[in-house]
Every structure is written in structure tokens, then in C-alpha cells.
Amino acid sequence: MNSDQGSGPTLTVGERDTDLNQRLSEGLDAFNAAATGVAEQGTLSVKVTDEAGELIGGLAGWTWGGLCGVSLLWVREDSRKDGWGSRILRAAEEEALRRGCDRMVVSSFTFQAPGFYQRHGYKETGRTLGIPGGHEDVHFFKSLSGRQG
Template sequence: MTTNSSLTLVVGDRDPELNRQLDEALTAFNAAATGVSDQTSFSVKVTDENGELVGGLAAWTWGGLCGIDMLWVREESRKDGWGSKILQAAEAEALRRGCDRVAVSSFTFQAPGFYQRHGYVETGRMLGIPGGHDDVQMFKALTGSPNA
């Protein structure tokens, strides 16, 4: 902990309340800077007959852009097309919410090829991921949107 007059700097584990406050402050800042304040989030979830998670996706929308935070499918269900079904459902939901583009990043040991097979193009790379991997940033214009 560092103090300077009446200010205190603390480093620690993830703080949900701090995350909430940062999200509110950045959302307000972004809206003031851009005039766009339509930020929302959504998810797509697949469960089996026992209610166990098969796979899912977490995403956000803002200003016509959909950002995919996470997409995961359990290992024994990956060859059954659930990743594609989840991604297509998310793209349809993004379109319904007025988005005309989607952005996602995937480590090279994860699924960049999966996204590329679904029409995503690489727009950048962050080097230096452990194990000699990269973080691949990708983008897709959604068909069916007025701007595609």
C-alpha cells in the first residue's frame, strides 16, 4: 500500500465493486466522448438434459459493434457443431440489437481458425503470450445488416 497525502493506492485480488465502478465510469466517459450510450451485454448458453453446461458465449454491444468476450464448448461436444451454433446465435442476436460488425480475440492455441472459417479476418496480433503463442484480434462485418 502506498499513500500520498490523503490518497491511498492498494493492489490486491479482483475487486467486483471496483470493476462495477470502473465500468460505470468508463461507460459514462465513452458516452460523453462519442455520443453513443447504448452499451448492453448478452449471453448464449447450451445445457444438456441434466442442466450441465455444454457451452456458451458472453458478449457486449455498443455503437453497432458486438464484442465477444468468451466462447467455450466442453471438449466432448466440440465436434458436434455447438461452437458454430453458439456463434451463429450470437451473430443473429447482435444483428437484432442493431450491430453490423463483430470483434473477437483468440489465442493461437485456442480457436482463430474456427473464427476464420466463420468469416472473421485477422486485424492484429499481440505477441508474447506464454508458450510462444499470440493473441489474434479478428473482425467480421455481419451480413444482413444495412452497412455490410
């Protein structure tokens, strides 16, 4: 851990700081609410377990202002051809709709699953270059309005 200690403020650099993350999130949420007038927000999860209670896959995300963001979606390797990714994503979309969201966003590295999201109606909105191995981070958007539940 590096720190700059003097008589004034202290700058500290280190590993993930859970308390700091919480404080930053609270501060940014307050700023965003003041700027947009939208304070309601939430987290979202979808989890699939097998008969032994072991994780098959899941999704973690968030909702805010009619938008649902997918932060993480993963399915274990031996279950990737069983349709769990599609079922998990559809469940998240249905829950987003239930919560009043009409839009979804997600990003996927080119070596992960951009084709998966495209097959599910997500449209590419941009790319972040410079991912190791010559890859890119592909950003996607999907409108849920007009979707039949």
C-alpha cells in the first residue's frame, strides 16, 4: 500500500476497499439523483443451482431510472450448451420489465459472448479498445418496450 502522508489530506493506494466502495457508491448515487431527479435504484440477481446446490450460473445487475444493467453473467463450462445463459438473461429481462425498466445494457469482451447478446436482440453501441490479446469490450443496448412477456 502506498500513501502520501503529510500535514494535509492523505492519499492512499491499495487493494479493493469495501468501505470506500460503499461511500463512493452512496456519494455518486446522491449526485446522480440530484442531477436527474431519479433516486430509485436497485440490484438484481438471477441464480441457477443444480440438485446438489452447486452453482450452474447466474447474473448480477442493477436497475435505475428505467434502465437495467447486466454487470456479470456466467454459466459454468459443463452447462453452457444447456440453454442456461438464455434462460438467465430472459429471467433478468422479465424482472427488469416487472420493475418498470424498458431498456437493458451490457458489455462483453470479444473473447466472451458478444454473439450471445446479439442473438438475444442486443445492438452494439460501441467498443473499448486495448483489451489484452488484441481484444475489445463490446457495449450493447436493448429496448424492452414492445417485448411480449
